[in-house]
Amino acid sequence: MTSKNSVSFEEALNKTGFGKFNILAFLVSLSLIMGMALEVVSVAYLVPASACELHTTTAQQGLMAGAPLLGIIATSHCQGYLADTRGRRKVLGWSMCVAFLCGACAALATNWIVFCVLKIMSSAALAGTIPLSISWLSECTPQHKRSMMVSLTSTMYLITTGTMELSCLSLIYLKYNLLRYHNCISVLALPVLQLEFSYYIPYLNIYFSSWRLLNLIFASGCAVAAMAIFSSYESPRYYLRMGKDEDALEVLREIFTLNTGKKAKDYEVTSVYLGEDTGVPTKGMFSSIMAQTIPLLKPPLLKNTILISVMFVIAYAGTNAFVVWLPFIADSIMKAKEKGEDMSFCEMLESTQNTTVTESTDCSLNSFALLTVFVSSMLIAVVNIVLSAVINYVGRKRMVIGVQLIAGIAGLCISGANSWILSTCCFIVYLMGTVNFGFISTFSVDVFPTYVKAMAVCLTLMVGRVSSFVGINVIKNLLTTNCQVAFYSFAALTFVGAFVATLLPNDVKRSKGSTDAVST
Known part of the structure; x- marks a missing residue:
């Protein structure tokens, strides 16, 4: 009976159907990409908003705006290695947590150098967000719907950055008092940046003002994404690759239950195999990286x-x-x-x-x-x-x-x-x-x-x-x-x-x- 119901992973995933779980997984992927976009792209809008308080020159503002790119390039390779050896869900979840902490701390930056360092750290944590989120999504999606779901994830990045562009527009209106079209631009930055408050923090010798609050709001997207991915399942394909066949089968049963509304015992598959090369086991971090x-x-x-x-x-x-x-x-x-x-x-x-x-x-x-x-x-x-x-x-x-x-x-x-x-x-x-x-x-x-x-x-x-x-x-x-x-x-x-x-x-x-x- 076991031999009869032992199928390849792709066939086992197809048998789970396409429904509620896949929509939720798609939304989780969107939250990850949105969190990454809000944190990484936010520097383009926070840099000019913080210029007066941090007393930055044009050259310093250029370094601040370019900081995220340095972090992303520096850790992309490492994030890929960790995801293949430690799991997609775990790496994505903890990366979002680190990004939120570093991004939120940037709201308390005492000068532009501290701001740059914290933004490099947050972007370094987010370097693998897009590739890992689409890898995780693809490994949880039946093949006949995979291309559509993965390609649709690009939409969230476009919408997020586009909305932030409109937020930048509101910032420029505020800065130059061009409020003739204020009804068209009230999105995210407008209601925050027009708040007139300034709280002195004696231990840091800074004033907590509207741009710092906006920084916290942008960073909060990572916190939401972290909660979303930690509430999800690990990729069953990753489990199979690591030899955890029972864990993979359990996840497939849960997906089947969510998609079909049936009980887990109704899932016909009792044994599943990966059906592809799983690589050569290695010991030691350097050897493992080379093997990947x-x-x-x-x-x-x-x-x-x-x-x-x-x-x-x-x-x-x-x-x-x-x-x-x-x-x-x-x-x-x-x-x-x-x-x-x-x-x-x-x-x-x-x-x-x-x-x-x-x-x-x-x-x-x-x-x-x-x-x-x-x-x-x-x-x-x-x-x-x-x-x-x-x-x-x-x-x-x-x-x-x-x-x-x-x-x-x-x-x-x-x-x-x-x-x-x-x-x-x-x-x-x-x-x-x-x-x-x-x-x-x-x-x-x-x-x-x-x-x-x-x-x-x-x-x-x-x-x-x-x-x-x-x-x-x-x-x-x-x-x-x-x-x-x-x-x-x-x-x-x-x-x-x-x-x-x-x-x-x-x-x-x-x-x-x-x-x-x-x-x-």
Whole structure:
């Protein structure tokens, strides 16, 4: 009887169904990503708000804003190793706790150096949040719904950062007393930053004011995420990889009960096997780290490691770098339009920069431009939801290729269009290439075996993040000196991404009436 009901993990997971548990797991993943986004991205808004009290210079503010990137790059590899050897749920939970403590303590920073150190520590704890959360979610989701659920997680990051952009808009309105449109911007920062209070803390010799309270609010997202993940189950796939077959089976029974409403004894599976390479057991931390890393750098995994890393490099260095400078681009376009001159998209960017450098002393951002950034972020989030809903019908490989091609064509048209409005529309379409972050991630969680999966996702993302630093600096310089080269060259890079995507593994589907996986 046991032999008859001994099935592979994928089949056992499919037998649990898709329902209440999967929705809750998805919400947990969203809370993790939201907590990470609130804490990491918050520096962009806390830095200017704290400038007066901390007496920071422009250079110091730049270091404060860049602090999270240092923490994320420094610990990505370590987080992948810990998740593969200690468990996804445990690492995610404790990482969120550490991030909350460090992030909350930043609200009591006595100077900008302490603020930087605490933000580096909190971001270091959050380095693996996105890759680990999608790994955990994928290992708890049946294969036929996996790509859709994983790709949808990108929506939460887009919505969170977009909402924070609107919060930044409210900060700028408050700072420059531009409250004519206050009804449109009352979201998060507005009701907090307009509070007029200041409590002196003698032991620290600081004043607890509104920006410190806002810092606590941003950090609280990590606390909520920690409670959510600790209330969930560990990945049954991880349990199997660690040889804890009974624990894995118990989790599968609980998932079955939540999804179907039936009793655990009605779950037909009595024995489950992983059906993949589980790696070679090692002793010692260094040997263990090497055992988790080396398989990714040699056949048969090397090809997928390179392909997915290249895709993330193209996505981060190209499309994502433009997203970072979206407020600057939108601000330049709106300020150029205020002059009433008939100029092309690139001429607007270059003329605004020249004016800023030679004539203007106003460094504030155009309020309508920031509202445009928020709308663009929400639009991309909606597109991500739509594409995620149809990915199983189109195929994720075709989806990635199609998005890259459309984004590349739009990128070529930006500087070539005669109308700045048409160029702006093309630019927004180009930015929609960011939806491929989620789709590329679906390959990561499928093509790597469980024992190196978290490490693989963390490493490939880390490579992309490092390239993002280069892309951000190159694009900023090109936008203000040779705008056309910026769009043509990075559009060409997007086409390269479409070609590389053709080399990605084929989609895996299930034939009707069968539980065996077949390649399309």
